[in-house]
Amino acid sequence: MGKKRKHSETQVEAPVKKDESAPERPKRTLMGWKDKGEVKESDSQGFRNKEKVMITCSRRINYRYRHLMLNMVSLLPHCKKDNKVESRSSNGATLNELIELRSCSSCLFFECRKHQDLYLWMARCPGGPSVKFLVNAVHTMEELKLTGNHLKGSRPILTFSANFEKDAHWKLMKEVITQIFGTPKEYRKSKPYYDHVFVFSIVDDHIWFRNYQITVPHNESDKVARGGLDKMTLVEVGPRFCLNPIKIFGGSFGGPTLYENPFYISPNQIRALEKRQKAGKYAKKVKAKTRRKMHELSNPLEPDEFADMWKD
Template identity: 55%
Template structure:
């Protein structure tokens, strides 16, 4: 028994036969449009997408050593607020080697490290390192003032992008040029970071005075006495934190390697404390010596006998 054709198939076949009888051809299928334009090739033959540009994936690892004091810990937390692209980790044992930090940075996906190393609950050393290849810098941190310690009126938006301001002295010496580049990579918030906000409302200043780097943070506020539209109508109000960084050594590697710079004017705080103890010890020695000299002088120069000394006895 013959099968019946569906009415739609029968109608399509009749239309096709009618077009064939009239000498007309069926319309040709148009080629599909390309999904994207051809990507240019480089000289090496690699294809680079035109729309893909440089993306800053800078991440900073913040960690400290054991034995850190409350003031140093608050300084680290304040710097973490200025760096929305930072990640924190647990405290590191001071007895372990600092090379372990490179492994921690690799696990966290960080390219830079800020390591706060405390010694004797008194001294603070700051390591700036590019993991894992280097270079790295060791600073002695003094004049530490945190946000909670200073009663400053500034209050900028948390997570906003900073304007980095550098002194002209950073261009004079090679090691200062390297420091400027490292500060720029670590403290500049990557563009379109998911934790940052697209505003520039504070300025992070780095100045070189007496061979030390002075760190300051200011909020940009409009000056009510001047026009807001003009560039002069802006004022700076200090927010904090404050710190003074004295470079000690610079290494070619991360937390070690060949020394590429050494500060000859640096004096360790242990040496300063020992000198102060010697000065205090010298005062006591001089006092005892003066007593002995007085006794010897009295024994060598006796007073003559007084004739009227026994009158009232």
């Protein structure tokens, strides 16, 4: 009960903040309510991205999904990895507390259910929205087919397909993704060069993620040879995954549902359906047999006039 109250508190907090920030949005920074005075006197020069992402996962996670999580940790220098969280008892409030404890502003939570389904939560922490995805088609960076490599901690270039602008929920997801996956400029653990690019593309209502290394033939430090940009090639580094959005919530890890994917079926449902189909096989056979029998009984064969022709 106590947890619930806390939860509703954060709920109350969110709209208040919104009211403050809505009229003068351009002046806001990421942490607008914290250093408001500073922001007001300075314009974009003073903008400082202080994004911190907490990455964690539920207990009893699969090794494959754990590796995916670790890959994300190595890709995002501005993240803090936390201990596994108990999935069942983890409700929004505890996770929010944890994020606050680690002084992070957003969270990637890998939730594994039944050792096979991976859900990814992307949440902005204090007042967030949070998005829940189903993850499929996972390929980790350890796979030997992905031959690229890049600096650890270099800032990624984020590319989005144009259909992220199509609807409000995609826009929101895009914003959340840019804030979580973009490494803050001049972040202390980041490196000053750009040698990899993230792809977020919506195909078939799923968000596909790819990570490529950029290789450009060049001789000096940052002078690209003439036409060097044309000769640029990309090598995939990994990981790969595909996100199927399920829901968007107003708060972080909870709150009012803002969006629900109308096409989504949970994997449990799919498995149940498959099982039912498989189970139906025998029943169908039996049914067919009885039906045949009924049919034969109802229309008996005519007596064959030639039956004893050869019996002389």
